Amino acid sequence: MTYLKDLREYMDALDKLGDLRVIDREVDPHLEVGAVIRRVYETKAPAPLFNNLKGSEPGYRLFGAPGGLSSAPGQPLARIALSIGLDADADARKIVETLAEARTRKPIEPVLVETGPVKQNILLGDDASLDRFPTPLLHDGDGGPYVNTWGTIVARTPDGKFTNWSIARIMMIDEKTMTGLVLPGQHINHVWQQWVDIGQPMPFALVQGGPPVLPIVSGMPLATGVEEGGYIGGLLGEPIELVQCETVDLQVPATAEIVIEGHLSIERTAVEGPMGEFAGYVPSHTTMCPVYSIEAITHRDDPIWPTCVEGEPVDEFHTVTGLAAAAEGLAALRAAGLPVTTAWMPFDAATHLLVVSVAPDWRKQLPGVSTGELTQRIHDVIYAQRFTVTVPRLVVLDDDVDTSNVAELMWALATRVHPTKRRILQTAPILPLLACYTLEERHAASAEHVTYDALFPAIDEGREPRASFRYNYPAEIQERVIAHWND
Known part of the structure; x- marks a missing residue:
């Protein structure tokens, strides 16, 4: 297996397949980015890299459809296969088998290193603002711009015994606050509820553009008590490297593009949604959710923010959730x-x-x-x-x-x-x-x-x-x- 350690190595691999399209013209994050990415899914076009985003600081980029179906002939699942260390031509059964078999391996825990590329820029206090980043309004009808569609939320129980890496949508409220789904049955809700029980806001870190395997595994419905970090090590045969956060006692991938740090409130006081979703519709309902307060942002030079735009099949929810659930089901049936x-x-x-x-x-x-x-x-x-x-x-x-x-x-x-x-x-x-x-x-x-x-x-x-x-x-x-x- 070939472990691609960061988003840039992954994008280079897509480029070699002819499955990456660089867009240098100015593109508006208000709906236009979302429209491009949706059409990429629906025409099975190369994944777009937006280099010139209206209203964003120079050098701040956005990468679309990171886990959609590939445009490479005969390799429709190349983006998922490469993300988990397989050859680009791996088929559906091979991918499901690989993910299921990894559940039987001994976990290889992450290792802590002193620093990494994600520490090239450290923004604290008022400087830690979403305004400098390209936060897009993805669908006509969404409740607001969405900060997180493909990033990993890192959270740990108050006793430090369980660390969860998961994906859940997060909407921008303003430059310093966000809100997102924390639903019953999800491990992030399990962790958050323990912080609620002791009356303290939950420390969080939101990772954008980590190793390509990270969002794949973060979207897997692993069993309670199974940590994603150790599973990734077992899957790839080597530990993932982490660095310490600046303001919270959490660790994040050293090669990430962007990390947002802060605390999640114990009250559900913000209106979240609606958002175009995996069923293929833009629902009308909203949900009361907790508030993410931003205290620090670290990022690489010329950071790349990966984004998916859920809707009618096939997009990342269908590929990642579908493959991951199938693998988890297969592992349980064999057990x-x-x-x-x-x-x-x-x-x-x-x-x-x-x-x-x-x-x-x-x-x-x-x-x-x-x-x-x-x-x-x-x-x-x-x-x-x-x-x-x-x-x-x-x-x-x-x-x-x-x-x-x-x-x-x-x-x-x-x-x-x-x-x-x-x-x-x-x-x-x-x-x-x-x-x-x-x-x-x-x-x-x-x-x-x-x-x-x-x-x-x-x-x-x-x-x-x-x-x-x-x-x-x-x-x-x-x-x-x-x-x-x-x-």
Whole structure:
């Protein structure tokens, strides 16, 4: 594996693939930046680097679509693959397998170093202001400019026993304050609540443009008690280097582009949102959230601020959250001893669907177990995971389907999922941003989830073979046809 240690190494790697586009003309952070990045996603164009942002100090740059689908031919997941140390041509199954397998490795804890590039500029007091940075209004209808869409929030429990690195959206209030989602079920809420309980504001550090693996892992729904820093070390085979913050007792990646330090209030006094979100809509509701007060900013020379613009698939929420949730689900199913081969959260379904693939010989591994029984076991494991607040639908399929192939998956779902039978219904917590539920269900943050048993019956129960080139014809016929195809 190749560990890209900072955002600039990552951007150089994209440039070599032809997947980076430098924009030197003046671009307005008010909607125009967001419009460019949205069109990048929707046309699978190279990731844009904005060098000339209206209203920003010279040298302050913005990098868009850092985890979107790549424009490199035959390498659609290159941005994610490179971020986690794989080759650019790694496919969906390889990425999910790599992330899941890393959960079984011994963590390699971060190491503290004396200094790093993020300390090239240290702004304290009144100088620590967002006004000098390009904070964009991303969607028409957003509640304000968004400071954080791809950065990592570092927080630690008051007793110092657990440090969490996570991603949550953060909106600018003014040059010295911000507000953002702190939702039940998230680890940042778990940490914040402990500070609330002792009546003290929570120290935080917001990291922009760290090692490219950082936002990928920060978006993973790791189990309670698992720290992202150690997981990253185990994934990459070496520790990530951290430096001490200036004003709070937290440590951040030494190669980060920008770090914002301060405290998060114990009261929910600020109106946050709305914001265009992963379901593909701009919701109308707002939320009362705590306030981030800024006390220090450190940054590299000519800093680069990475930004994503959520909306209709496919953007970073779908790639990162989809891959990470699939990997976490796969790891949990394997830990339970179930005969599964992979899991996949289709990007085009806006993470509203998880598909689990079952090994061809599962009946030999579980003699006497019916398809319904196996589906129930898979359901029980998956819906014990934290990430299922974003998964209203789970489908269990045989592994003859390439679930990362949208056309093949759509065919399988249409022909193997019974319209009304072979399903499990369960009421469970949901993320209120899920678009498929009623307003009442979203306000209650609870609704029904469904799991479909779409497994083939046994051969002696009427299983029908697939009528396709790959499955219907003898190998020698396939080879002959391919050998003469250009004729």
